[in-house]
Amino acid sequence: MRDFFIFITMIKIFIRTASLGLLFLFSACNLTQNSTKEKQIIAPTVNAGITKANISEDVLKEELDFLTSNDLKGRNTGSEGIEKAAAYIEGILKKNKVKPYFETYRDSFDVKGSTGYNIIGFVEGTDPVLKKEFLIISAHYDHIGLVSPIANDSIANGANDNAAGSVAVLELAKYFGAASKNKRSILFVFLSAEEKGLLGSKHLAKRLKDEKLDLYVNFNIEMIGVPMVEKDHKAYLTGFEESNLAEKFNEYSEEKVLGFLPKAKEFNLFMRSDNYSFYKEFNVPAQTISSFDFTNYNYYHQVQDEADKMDIPFMADLIESIIPGIYKMANTPTKEIKLNKE
Template sequence: MKKQLFILAVSIMALGCKSSTVPVSEQISQADKTKEVVLDAQSKEVSVSNASEVEQIITFLASDRLNGREAGSEGINEAANYIENIFKTNGIKPYFKTYRDTLTNFDAPAFNIVGLVEGNDARLKNEYIVIGAHYDHIGSGKPVNGDTIANGANDNASGTTAVLEIAKYFGTHKTNKRSLLFVLFSAEEKGLLGSKHLASKLKKENFNLYTMVNFEMIGVPMQREELMYITGYKETNMAEKINTYAGKDIVGFLPKAGEYQLFKRSDNYPFYTEFNVPSQTVCTFDFENYEYYHHVDDEVGEMDFEHMATVINEMTPVLEKMANVPTDEIKMN
């Protein structure tokens, strides 16, 4: 018993060290300090994000001040400034000369925000994982009680929040062997224009893409067994690998995702078509749990911050393992 207590004390002291760069997939968090910490690999819990941090980010992105974040508008420009500042202050470098990747397929000035966390392995850093979400929305919608601003909290300030929280972790800790490209896409609502532009541009530059993971509409929980579902479930083994890396089933198959062809309707798809590698979206909008799609009532007050933090905390160690496995395990079926 004394030996066990000594090991527990050392573990807690190690977690308190500010300079630690231990991968999050190997950390043990103290979510409740009054409870006994169980030193068992299967019971480890991750705390990369919390409800308060999630609320702070999504509240800004979905505020009336940004006027619905329509591509090319002043509101989305303000969102871009906010995203860039998070990148700058958390060690995420511009992939291009600046963070802004100007779209060539959209008439109004619009741009993706692209940040890089270079891999720390001499060989694997030449492979890339794109982690993305679209940060634009539709601007305005059908008036409800005089309100016309389509704030787009779930669609897709929620996904943007997830990408930013995950980027903050990797930008600060640098635990990834493969290089990570964090992308917030513009003009998704105009026909996936931001992702089409970037996927084509990177392909021409012989970008070595391993896989692409996209976050879309994760603001409210599903009333289902799994935490999330993945689009294009049968196209690749990504769902299987995510669950293996998580040590439990956190993503599943949603029949309606196939029925509505969601695999082809988000920013993962241009990367799939350009590179022919696994490129998929994780989502928790299941057509039954949220009634405000492209609606002015898609407001931050409808979001479940605890649920969002759970998605982030489950997916961060998964992405870390994805970035660090020595061989390419995620493959097309």
């Protein structure tokens, strides 16, 4: 009899357990259906840990207005104007606790008898091993200075080329400096003398190569002040076929941030911006993103390239979209982005 009661008790326990299991199963199915309906408001698991930057359009405008002000006289390398720009960038990096990589923020080099300055901020990686590997996020902050006057204006203020890219790197430096979630180290680099033949990037790339820096990827930003026309991506990548950077970046971002522009290949833009200096020295993926598609902006190297022509909401959205891709590049266990010829 005792064994019978034990048997009955076990049966009851089994039934209760089975009932709970079925309840859990149906609840899980219901949750799955609900999660499908709510997909747009649930943060994707692949980007867990990434906080929204909430890029301020007012701050972007303020930074653009300063870098393109007439007081800087077109930010020509070696000029008083670009010195003001350099000091401004240094001040923002320091205020946001982004450390200098060298003894100071400046990497100086000779430019035909004058001195050029690259500005380098440093956010050290959090992983004891991966922090020895580096990303370089870069943009050139120089422009062409004074040009032939149009309507009594001779100052080429270079809003799209490349104050827009410079403020993007500033905002990215602020974000990653505050987040401190990058396992790999990141250099935020503002390059000078790009307009004189990529001189600043050539100098810095050689210096870092001589110092045996382990460079993983150079992600260069150039002319992102206006959106492209009728494209299914937000920016194009120069040297698109050189690596799997666009493919992996879009995978990391969970949206089509980067695409291919035939004109970029036709004009060989891969070799015409600062990324190429790092590619030549390090033989790693080093590419530029841009939204200037040759149809959407008529003021390249002209005095009309002013801050009031920049699409600030587009810039803020693009910078926000860039963050998950950089975050993943800085945190994957292995180097997933590779040159296609490897």
